[in-house]
Amino acid sequence: MESFRGRFTNKIDAKGRVSLPAKFRSVAIAQGLSGVVCFPSFQGAFIEGSGPRFAENIDRMLQRLDPFSPERDMLASVLIGDSAELMFDSDGRIILPEELRAHAGITDEATFVGLGEKFQIWEPKAFEAFRAEALEKARAYGDLLKSTATLPPVGGAQ
Amino acid sequence: MESFRGRFTNKIDAKGRVSLPAKFRSVAIAQGLSGVVCFPSFQGAFIEGSGPRFAENIDRMLQRLDPFSPERDMLASVLIGDSAELMFDSDGRIILPEELRAHAGITDEATFVGLGEKFQIWEPKAFEAFRAEALEKARAYGDLLKSTATLPPVGGAQ
DNA sequence: CGTTTTCCCATGTTATCCCATGATGTCCCG
């Protein structure tokens, strides 16, 4: 499988370990890493995650900027300094660092949501709320879809 | 791991020793040096650090400048003259020279921030302030990435 | 010689490895 797909809620044990869903695991491994790269979203209270390929793309984009420019340093300290490469153990589990758990309000359970080339990790109830809201707004935004259908595509989702 | 990633705050002991984060250590060793190269930033009160690879890259960048220009001399005096190759001891610790600590205002704790090919060393509170600013500006700077990218947006779409 | 640096060891904490269990799902064969 080549992209992160589906939704899974797993428990976090006393040691802070949580199983990365097996299907996500195989995506990361197919990209050449026995682990995933995670960082706090600056869009909301959840964690962004991806395989090494997406993470390397970010690195490469940053390297196009001048190596000592303030812009590069600021972007990198947010995108890389706040990120963590989480290798899974022999059973496919990862440990979410304290800062990431705090950012997402995660305590004893985590919801993994596949989004294609990347995925998100949510506190389960927070995700439910987000999803309900998204569903509600989708109705209102439905018009937008029609109206943009004839326009060139934007950056967004996949 | 091939690039410096994540953020770690370690203590400086009475002898001036501080552990280089284990993950940074393995990056440097993978580049062929049991140590790191550090020099004062000319952008602010923090220390720049890297493995040997990026350090050699800096040399190359300097060599492209006019050899007798004052600009080149000034850059070189900071990037090379003020730089130090800090080898880690048998436990993976380094000693930050007095001038570097003074430049960054570091006393008893140091925050290591991975930025990909290089990293920075900050006084913890100073970094917190910088990070708050960086987070604020990251969205604006995000355009820099998008415009240079043939790739999907980084911030996390929604 | 006294000061600083380097090496070695001790310790507590945290992460990692290894094995066990139960639950679920898959496949094969009757």
Place this chain on the structure above:
DNA sequence: CGGGACATCATGGGATAACATGGGAAAACG
């Protein structure tokens, strides 16, 4: 079509290794 053997997976626990940190002793330096 049904049932059971087997694989996969999430989860838990104990043992082990890695790491950050502190301190002492030996070595280098001026």
